[in-house]
Amino acid sequence: MKKDKTQKLRSLFVGIGLIAAAGLILAGCPSQQGMMDTREAAQKVYVAPGEHDEYYGFFSGGYSGQLSVWGLPSGRFLKVIPVFSQDPETGYGYSEETKPLLQTSYGFIPWDDSHHPHISQTNGDADGRWIYINANNTPRIARIDLQTFETKEILELPNTGGNHASSFVTSNSEYVIGATRFSIPYEMDLDVPIDSYSEEFRGALSFIELDPETGMMNMGFQIIVPPYNYDLGRAGKGVSEDWVFFTTYNTEEAHTMLEVNASRNDKDYIAAVNWRRAAELVSNGHGETMSAEYYHNYYEGNQGFAINDVKDQVTVLTPEDGQEFIYFLPTPKSPHGVDIDPTGEYIAAGGKLATVIPVHSFSRMIEAIENRDFEGNVENIPILSYDATIAGEVENPGLGPLHTEFDGRGYAYTSVYISSEIVKWSLETFEVVDRIDAYYSIGHLMITGGDTKNPDARYLVGLTKTAKDRYLPTGPKQNHPAQLYDISGDRMELLLDFPTIGEPHYAQAIRADKITQNVKQIYEMEENDHPHALLRIADNRVERDGDVVRIYMGSTRSHFRPDNIEGIRVGDTVYIHLTNLEQEWDVVHGIAVKGAQNSEILVAPGQTKTLKWEPTRTGIYPFYCTAFCSALHQEMQGYIRVSAADSDVSLVWRTGTN
Amino acid sequence: MKTESRIAMGLAAMLLAGLFYFPFWTIDMSAPQYPEGIGMYIHIDDVTGHKRHDLQSINTLNHYIGMAEIHREDFWEFDVMPWVIGFLIVFGLIAAAIGSMKLVITWIILMVILGVAGLVDFYLWGHEYGNNLSPDAPIKVPGMTYQPPLIGCKQLLNINACSWPYTGSIFIGLSMLFAGGVIWYENKFINKSDEDS
Numbered sequence: 001m002k003k004d005k006t007q008k009l010r011s012l013f014v015g016i017g018l019i020a021a022a023g024l025i026l027a028g029c030p031s032q033q034g035m036m037d038t039r040e041a042a043q044k045v046y047v048a049p050g051e052h053d054e055y056y057g058f059f060s061g062g063y064s065g066q067l068s069v070w071g072l073p074s075g076r077f078l079k080v081i082p083v084f085s086q087d088p089e090t091g092y093g094y095s096e097e098t099k100p101l102l103q104t105s106y107g108f109i110p111w112d113d114s115h116h117p118h119i120s121q122t123n124g125d126a127d128g129r130w131i132y133i134n135a136n137n138t139p140r141i142a143r144i145d146l147q148t149f150e151t152k153e154i155l156e157l158p159n160t161g162g163n164h165a166s167s168f169v170t171s172n173s174e175y176v177i178g179a180t181r182f183s184i185p186y187e188m189d190l191d192v193p194i195d196s197y198s199e200e201f202r203g204a205l206s207f208i209e210l211d212p213e214t215g216m217m218n219m220g221f222q223i224i225v226p227p228y229n230y231d232l233g234r235a236g237k238g239v240s241e242d243w244v245f246f247t248t249y250n251t252e253e254a255h256t257m258l259e260v261n262a263s264r265n266d267k268d269y270i271a272a273v274n275w276r277r278a279a280e281l282v283s284n285g286h287g288e289t290m291s292a293e294y295y296h297n298y299y300e301g302n303q304g305f306a307i308n309d310v311k312d313q314v315t316v317l318t319p320e321d322g323q324e325f326i327y328f329l330p331t332p333k334s335p336h337g338v339d340i341d342p343t344g345e346y347i348a349a350g351g352k353l354a355t356v357i358p359v360h361s362f363s364r365m366i367e368a369i370e371n372r373d374f375e376g377n378v379e380n381i382p383i384l385s386y387d388a389t390i391a392g393e394v395e396n397p398g399l400g401p402l403h404t405e406f407d408g409r410g411y412a413y414t415s416v417y418i419s420s421e422i423v424k425w426s427l428e429t430f431e432v433v434d435r436i437d438a439y440y441s442i443g444h445l446m447i448t449g450g451d452t453k454n455p456d457a458r459y460l461v462g463l464t465k466t467a468k469d470r471y472l473p474t475g476p477k478q479n480h481p482a483q484l485y486d487i488s489g490d491r492m493e494l495l496l497d498f499p500t501i502g503e504p505h506y507a508q509a510i511r512a513d514k515i516t517q518n519v520k521q522i523y524e525m526e527e528n529d530h531p532h533a534l535l536r537i538a539d540n541r542v543e544r545d546g547d548v549v550r551i552y553m554g555s556t557r558s559h560f561r562p563d564n565i566e567g568i569r570v571g572d573t574v575y576i577h578l579t580n581l582e583q584e585w586d587v588v589h590g591i592a593v594k595g596a597q598n599s600e601i602l603v604a605p606g607q608t609k610t611l612k613w614e615p616t617r618t619g620i621y622p623f624y625c626t627a628f629c630s631a632l633h634q635e636m637q638g639y640i641r642v643s644a645a646d647s648d649v650s651l652v653w654r655t656g657t658n
Numbered sequence: 659m660k661t662e663s664r665i666a667m668g669l670a671a672m673l674l675a676g677l678f679y680f681p682f683w684t685i686d687m688s689a690p691q692y693p694e695g696i697g698m699y700i701h702i703d704d705v706t707g708h709k710r711h712d713l714q715s716i717n718t719l720n721h722y723i724g725m726a727e728i729h730r731e732d733f734w735e736f737d738v739m740p741w742v743i744g745f746l747i748v749f750g751l752i753a754a755a756i757g758s759m760k761l762v763i764t765w766i767i768l769m770v771i772l773g774v775a776g777l778v779d780f781y782l783w784g785h786e787y788g789n790n791l792s793p794d795a796p797i798k799v800p801g802m803t804y805q806p807p808l809i810g811c812k813q814l815l816n817i818n819a820c821s822w823p824y825t826g827s828i829f830i831g832l833s834m835l836f837a838g839g840v841i842w843y844e845n846k847f848i849n850k851s852d853e854d855s
Binding site: 522556557558582583584585631632635 | 694710711714715718719722796797
């Protein structure tokens, strides 16, 4: 007994000693907190009530599948735009209009993993017209209209497993890119043994054409490449604007235990693609048409039901000897990010297992191509010599560099995951000039106005992977943090730290005035081309066609028309087409029906939305407006009578006479 | 009449044409939930919202307190006013062409009478609009009526309504100024020639 106690005491002292020693060591280190005087920091992020932020921040939702919108620098949460996941709050993916958007060649998919939002560009600058974002799991790209902040279009990518290197746009929004992170057999639904990987599996790099007027996507062509993992991509700028770049890892061609098996090679590649040349080759008939099944979902008019345009072909381009449109740049250790500086000259790779940040030079790359400075060739893709393209290696970047953005003043900022910090380095000397802690384990970072020719580099946002003790604890799973840094001076300074939604990967921020000038306040009733719109309130009615009942309902403050409906029968399929006839900004009505196996549906002013309801029991079903629309919102309700399947209650509808 | 007087009188008449292009009255409404403002313009032939759909919103809001909806069709004035203004323009041009002072004076008197009649009509409409409330109104505030101010501002529940002349009225004002100027100028000239003789 006595001995036991002494032992416990001894181990306690040892423990305390260790903690004290650790404390001393830690205290001895220079602080990298970089937090400016709290009052000064507060002033920099304070946006007075009623005033607006200078920037919109668009943060990917990661495993939420959505896109969240923030005001910066205040960190004010503005909105979640539902994109790849159903959203019962708004009825997105539940209303008949939006359900087709989530349709794929695998059926209706209620969820995805959204990673990299990218704003459309004109002359290398973000123009604020649309924002594209990728779905990683079931490969797709969505277009969100920044006049209404709504998802308007989703395109599925064939021959793709894990669309991660997406959805980056070229300098004049000619293309948005996608790629396969997980190489798969590219012939449709090919059933082969997994260990036939090297023979049967291939990568596909996708080039999706964008319509300059509407932003609409069209699957342009895919380039078939060796079976590596194509991880991230970026379009070139300025001098390199005809090029896009993709990182690869798993050049080992492993198909199991990649953690080990894909980390063996000293160098993997950055694939540099001259998209203009590739597109020329395709238009000159060098592509091949392959069968493929993929969905293209969009709205034909202003409103109505999204349609599913099912495609059965895709054009693929397989590199042939002498075509010279794609090259491999050897790059150390499973690079993750590939980021292009504002001039388009520097190509920085985030060698996540490397001890340096390798930076390639675009002009040296072109020179190497001209001098035929090749080390070899894989499947007709020339491999350039590392020494010929490299411009510099940034030493001591910390452990696990991932992504880089640029301030346009000669500096780059790289997120470093394992050592949980941001390093600032010079594009002239390739030396680290400043570093600052991230809380904790940073993934992407973004600079306001970033990934353009003219970054408006006031702030930097770091998007980190764990919150741990940063906020009031909220259980074993907490939301992911974002940290805002002031980068206008020589040193980075931490200003603000706030939790986000989902798991933001990449984010973009744009000067607010580029968007506010175009934001719509209402949907014009005059432009409502929904096939079941109620254009005049007096036309409200109920129509039966066999077992299908359509209720043409209108809402204005504070009633529905009609609000008493009888003659619905068990077994009917009821469509409630609700038109919000208001023409006033932000006056929203909603509808929910008791027992409907569906979400509520929110309807913006001037919009028509459809709730599908299949009543299974007889009785009286109240329905009501779910949005607190007006002083008499509580009165905004109605009743639907559901009778037995064989009943002969006639179809009637009423409003206003008790 | 002197040539310059005739030109001035012609201009006075022509200035009224501005009324065909610009509203002459505005009713501005401000309320906490309308930071963007809401209101209506009165033209000689129409009533419109400050913003495209303001009138619809005003009608929606007013139904809570039982006020009638405002629709252009319900006002005979909008059918008559363009003819009245047209008549005044032609009349004024004739006065200028003939160079008759009597006609100029008649024209001014007509303008004043019609202006006063317009204001009286506007007041009567406002009185009707603000007092004749539907018995089915969801919101009834004892003793409260909603007559908009003839000119100036008035707090009506949560809304501060202001009624003011607008761009078109500047044309009326200038027109009157020119016509008045003609009379003053001509009088001065007559007096002067009296002294001379």
